[in-house]
Every structure is written in C-alpha cells, then in structure tokens.
Amino acid sequence: xxxxxxxxxxxxxxxxxxxxxxxxxxxxxxxxxxxxxxxxxxxxxxxxxxxxxxxxxxxxxxxxxxxxxxxxxxxxxxxxxxxxxxxxxxxxxxxxxxxxxxxxxxxxxxxxxxxxxxxxxxxxxxxxxxxxxxxxxxxxxxxxxxxxxxxxxxxxxxxxxxxxxxxxxxxxxxxxxxxxxxxxxxxxxxxxxxxxxxxxxxxxxxxxxxxxxxxxxxxxxxxxxxxxxxxxxxxxxxxxxxxxxxxxxxxxxxxx
Amino acid sequence: xxxxxxxxxxxxxxxxxxxxxxxxxxxxxxxxxxxxxxxxxxxxxxxxxxxxxxxxxxxxxxxxxxxxxxxxxxxxxxxxxxxxxxxxxxxxxxxxxxxxxxxxxxxxxxxxxxxxxxxxxxxxxxxxxxxxxxxxxxxxxxxxxxxxxxxxxxxxxxxxxxxxxxxxxxxxxxxxxxxxxxxxxxxxxxxxxxxxxxxxxxxxxxxxxxxxxxxxxxxxxxxxxxxxxxxxxxxxxxxxxxxxxxxxxxxxxxxxxxxxxxxxxxxxxxxxxxxxxxxxxxxxxxxxxxxxxxxxxxxxxxxxxxxxxxxxxxxxxxxxxxxxxxxxxxxxxxxxxxxxxxxxxxxxxxxxxxxxxxxxxxx
Numbered sequence: 001x002x003x004x005x006x007x008x009x010x011x012x013x014x015x016x017x018x019x020x021x022x023x024x025x026x027x028x029x030x031x032x033x034x035x036x037x038x039x040x041x042x043x044x045x046x047x048x049x050x051x052x053x054x055x056x057x058x059x060x061x062x063x064x065x066x067x068x069x070x071x072x073x074x075x076x077x078x079x080x081x082x083x084x085x086x087x088x089x090x091x092x093x094x095x096x097x098x099x100x101x102x103x104x105x106x107x108x109x110x111x112x113x114x115x116x117x118x119x120x121x122x123x124x125x126x127x128x129x130x131x132x133x134x135x136x137x138x139x140x141x142x143x144x145x146x147x148x149x150x151x152x153x154x155x156x157x158x159x160x161x162x163x164x165x166x167x168x169x170x171x172x173x174x175x176x177x178x179x180x181x182x183x184x185x186x187x188x189x190x191x192x193x194x195x196x197x198x199x200x201x202x203x204x205x206x207x208x209x210x211x212x213x214x215x216x217x218x219x220x221x222x223x224x225x226x227x228x229x230x231x232x233x234x235x236x237x238x239x240x241x242x243x244x245x246x247x248x249x250x251x252x253x254x255x256x
Numbered sequence: 257x258x259x260x261x262x263x264x265x266x267x268x269x270x271x272x273x274x275x276x277x278x279x280x281x282x283x284x285x286x287x288x289x290x291x292x293x294x295x296x297x298x299x300x301x302x303x304x305x306x307x308x309x310x311x312x313x314x315x316x317x318x319x320x321x322x323x324x325x326x327x328x329x330x331x332x333x334x335x336x337x338x339x340x341x342x343x344x345x346x347x348x349x350x351x352x353x354x355x356x357x358x359x360x361x362x363x364x365x366x367x368x369x370x371x372x373x374x375x376x377x378x379x380x381x382x383x384x385x386x387x388x389x390x391x392x393x394x395x396x397x398x399x400x401x402x403x404x405x406x407x408x409x410x411x412x413x414x415x416x417x418x419x420x421x422x423x424x425x426x427x428x429x430x431x432x433x434x435x436x437x438x439x440x441x442x443x444x445x446x447x448x449x450x451x452x453x454x455x456x457x458x459x460x461x462x463x464x465x466x467x468x469x470x471x472x473x474x475x476x477x478x479x480x481x482x483x484x485x486x487x488x489x490x491x492x493x494x495x496x497x498x499x500x501x502x503x504x505x506x507x508x509x510x511x512x513x514x515x516x517x518x519x520x521x522x523x524x525x526x527x528x529x530x531x532x533x534x535x536x537x538x539x540x541x542x543x544x545x546x547x548x549x550x551x552x553x554x555x556x557x558x559x560x561x562x563x564x565x566x567x568x569x570x571x572x573x574x575x576x577x578x579x580x581x582x583x584x585x586x587x588x589x590x591x592x593x594x595x596x597x598x599x600x601x602x603x604x605x606x607x608x609x610x611x612x613x614x615x616x617x618x619x
Binding site for chain 2: 054056076079080082084086088089090091092093094095099100102103104105106107108109146150
C-alpha cells in the first residue's frame with residue numbers, strides 16, 4: 001500500500017462561530033488505508049473539523065478534498081463514499097436493529113442483508129432489540145455497523161470508546177482494526193492516549209483550533225525522549241488495566 | 257458507486273420506518289383512533305332516543321280512559337306511573353319530571369273527562385312540547401265525531417333519509433382525528449428527530465431533505481387514512497352512518513381527508529419549528545387544535561352558535577373539512593360540489609406552509 005496516497009486533504013481550514021474561532025487554519029492529510037487519530041482536549045475543535053469533512057457543517061474558509069471530491073461542490077458524492085459515526089446521534093424511535101438497518105440501506109440506496117451487517121459487529125443476537133435497550137458498547141457497535149452499510153472508503157469515528165469498560169473498548173479496537181484490514185480508511189477521535197498508541201498509524205494533536213503535532217505515535221514518543229524527558233515513576237511491564245483484563249477476562253460480555 | 261442515487265427508494269424506506277414507528281407509538285393510536293371512537297360511541301348511543309317528555313300520572317288519577325291510552329301511544333311522551341305526591345313534587349321542582357297529569361271522570365254529563373295538567377318552570381322547553389302534543393290530542397279526541405266546519409287538515413310525511421346523530425358526529429370526529437394526527441404527530445416527530453439527532457445522522461447519508469419530509473408525510477397520511485377507514489367502517493356497520501354512494505363516497509371522503517391532513521401537517525411543521533422544548537409542544541398545538549375542535553362544528557352545528565361567534569367559526573379550516581365531509585357522506589355530493597370548501601382549505605394550506613418554510617428548523 002502506497003502510504004503517501006492522500007485520500008483526505010485539508011488545507012487552511014477555518015471555522016468561526018459568531019465571535020469565537022473554533023478552528024484556526026489547520027492543514028493535514030489522511031493517507032489511504034491508515035487509521036488516523038485526531039487527539040486533543042474537549043473543545044479543541046476535533047468534532048468541528050470532523051463534521052466539516054463529513055459535510056455536516058459549513059466551513060468559514062479553506063479547502064477540503066475527500067477522495068478527489070470537494071466538500072463545496074460534491075457534498076452528496078462524498079456522503080456516498082464515507083461512513084459517519086457521530087459522537088452523539090439518535091436512531092429512529094420504536095424500531096428494532098434489523099428495521100433500522102433496512103432504513104439506512106434505503107437512505108444510502110444500497111441493498112444489504114441486515115443480519116450480515118449485524119453479524120459483522122457481533123450483534124446478531126440483538127436483531128429484534130430496540131436501540132434504546134442496548135448497552136453502551138452495543139450502541140457503539142451498532143453505530144459502527146450503520147457506517148459500514150454503503151461499503152465506504154473512509155469511516156469517521158468520533159469518540160467511539162468514551163464511556164465503555166475495558167473489555168468493550170478492546171472489542172471495539174479489534175473491530176476497528178478489522179475494518180481497516182478490509183481496506184477502509186479510518187479517522188478517529190479519542191481522549192485515550194493508550195488507545196491512540198495501540199490503534200493509530202498517525203496522530204494529530206489539536207489544541208485550541210490548531211494542530212500542534214502530527215506524526216506516528218512512535219516518532220512522537222521518541223522525540224519526547226530524545227528531548228530528555230523521563231517519567232517520574234519507573235514504568236513496570238504491566239499496568240493496572242492489564243491486571244483488570246487478566247482477572248476479568250477478555251471475552252465479549254453479554255452486556256458490553 | 258456508479259449507480260445513480262435513488263431518491264424514491266430513500267423516501268419509501270423512510271416512510272416505511274416512520275409508519276412502523278407510528279403504529280408502535282401509543283399516543284398516536286390513542287389520538288387518532290381511541291378518542292374519536294369514544295366520542296362516536298357516546299354520541300351514537302345518545303342519539304338513538306330523540307326528545308322524550310317525562311309525564312307523570314298523578315296518584316288517584318283515572319287510568320282507563322282514552323286520554324291516557326292515547327298518550328301511551330305517542331312516542332315523544334314517556335309515561336311515569338306509581339309515584340307518590342312527595343316524589344312528584346320534588347321531581348317537578350328539579351325538572352326530572354316535565355309535567356303531571358291527573359284525569360278524572362266528570363260527575364256532570366259533558367265532557368266525559370277532566371284532565372288537569374301541571375307544568376314546571378324547571379322544564380319549560382319540554383312543557384311547551386307537551387302542551388302542543390296535548391292540544392293536538394284533545395282536538396283529535398274532541399272532534400272525532402264532528403265534521404270540520406271550515407277546513408279539514410290532512411297530514412302526511414315524505415319518506416326521506418333518516419338523518420341520525422352519527423351522520424353529524426362522525427364527520428366531525430373524523431376531522432378532529434385528522435387535525436390532531438396532523439398537528440401533534442408532525443410537531444412531535446420532527447421536534448424529537450431533531451432533538452435526538454436522528455436527523456443529523458440522516459444528513460450524514462445522501463438522503464435529501466425533501467425525501468425526509470415526503471417520507472414522513474406519506475407515513476402519516478397512510479396511518480391517518482387507515483384510522484379514517486376504521487372510523488367510517490365502525491360508524492357504518494354499528495351505527496348506520498349514511499354512505500350514500502357506498503365505496504365511492506368513502507373514496508371521496510378519503511381524498512378530502514388527505515387534503516385536510518396536508519393542511520394540518522403544515523401547522524405541525526410550524527409548531528415543531530417554534531417550540532423551544534418538548535413540553536411546549538402540547539400547549540402550542542392545543543392553541544391550534546382546541547378552538548377548531550370547539551368552533552368548527554365538530555359537536556354542534558355552527559348555526560347554533562351566537563352570531564358574533566359564527567364569523568370566527570367560518571374562518572377555520574376544520575369547519576370546511578367537516579362541512580365537505582358531511583355533504584359528501586350524507587348528501588352524496590361529489591368533490592366538485594364541495595370545491596368551495598376545498599378551495600378555502602387550499603388557501604389555508606398555502607398560508608400555513610409559507611409560515612412553515614420560514615420557521616421550520618432542521619438543526
């Protein structure tokens with residue numbers, strides 16, 4: 001895979017709300033078939049940036065090209081080749097998962113077998129359940145399943161693991177890696193650095209609407225060490241999460 | 257990916273999803289079906305009696321005489337016997353009994369009987385009815401053997417269609433059902449889809465805004481028409497609701513229902529746009545539906561309202577839907593015969609949708 005083949009290119013993106021500038025002229029590229037992480041504190045502008053690329057928000061200025069299409073002219077063409085998981089989204093009330101899948105296949109204009117899509121995220125047993133009745137991890141898995149309906153080239157995941165327990169989180173990592181291995185580019189935002197380190201090929205740190213660092217996790221860590229940084233506490237070969245997983249098991253739980 | 261995007265498919269997928277959702281929503285079913293049906297049941301049974309005058313026979317009154325026998329034959333008069341004087345007194349004072357009659361054999365030769373009737377000021381209307389019934393009865397009894405000296409009255413009644421209470425109540429209830437489904441249903445669904453970010457997720461798919469509106473509209477119209485057919489069938493088979501041309505009449509009524517519903521859904525779009533929170537939807541919707549419910553001839557004919565109120569009634573869209581429905585169902589009018597009513601509904605529709613386009617919010 002040619003790593004330098006950019007599938008998303010963002011140039012000088014600016015987004016202003018009334019008197020507040022959420023995104024201050026950021027530029028970056030996402031390469032085909034990588035997992036790209038946008039990291040940063042709440043309010044840094046990650047979600048805004050993502051939603052502008054997803055054509056859900058208007059930008060103030062700048063240029064964005066997604067797989068050769070401009071967000072200004074070809075928003076609808078972009079929508080057909082991307083899958084979007086929103087940080088906060090609802091699903092049509094009173095419908096079960098199969099019916100929601102049928103709805104989305106109509107909205108994307110594709111023919112899919114709802115059960116096959118649910119199997120991809122291991123929700124086949126919940127086919128007749130309502131979205132509301134799912135646990136946090138199941139909800140996120142269902143959301144990801146809806147992003148895969150149109151066999152997208154790129155999927156956007158906005159904080160997919162926030163609020164999940166360690167098992168559910170690891171599950172989701174496996175799922176995301178599977179999706180990437182099937183040839184899909186993944187753009188993800190997260191607050192968890194261990195997650196970014198595990199999952200992402202490259203990460204961008206966003207702070208107050210600007211990108212302050214962009215590289216592979218390894219390079220970023222090496223750079224810091226080379227500058228003379230040392231942890232105050234010596235790192236052991238395992239951490240508390242490893243203990244937790246070791247004690248409680250890695251299996252998918254009925255309710256996660 | 258090369259296949260062109262199919263808007264119809266998206267619209268129908270949405271319509272199907274929305275229809276399923278409405279069918280599973282208790283409030284939609286209650287408003288569209290249960291309320292109108294309860295009113296129809298109540299009025300359907302109420303309407304069977306017609307006017308009845310409660311006439312008590314005083315204790316000690318003669319019972320074997322032509323007057324009492326004739327009164328028993330009159331359908332308007334309901335004869336009450338075996339009450340003691342105290343019961344009669346309180347009955348008259350409260351208006352539970354409309355009058356008391358006491359018939360006695362005359363001790364003198366002529367006339368054969370003396371009939372004393374006591375009315376009550378608590379029930380003047382029915383007293384008046386009874387008075388004319390009695391006058392008529394006495395005239396017939398007294399003049400039985402006499403040839404009229406001036407003119408003989410010959411009466412006959414043309415056998416026409418029976419206009420039952422249901423013929424008035426059912427179209428009104430149907431209109432009310434369409435109004436509440438249109439306003440409440442549309443307002444709630446678009447507000448909550450927006451609030452729960454369902455619409456935001458839709459916007460991340462290639463679906464167009466028109467498809468979302470049309471899909472929802474088709475589902476709501478489909479649901480309301482199912483409700484209308486159900487109400488009409490119950491009315492027809494259980495309460496003899498008149499459908500002059502049978503199935504044609506039903507189809508005409510359904511077409512009117514669609515026109516009405518589209519107008520009422522416009523109100524719903526407006527409400528969903530101006531409501532600040534979920535709890536403000538019912539009051540705003542009620543401001544639109546209640547006056548029409550009360551003033552548009554749902555329960556009473558507009559002609560019964562005081563004259564200052566009638567112009568207000570005649571400005572409301574539901575008035576014209578009810579009016580057109582009654583004409584179509586009972587008088588057998590075609591849609592062209594009610595073009596005036598349809599035109600006014602269309603004018604309302606244009607006005608409402610002009611406002612809706614301005615205030616409707618997607619996000």
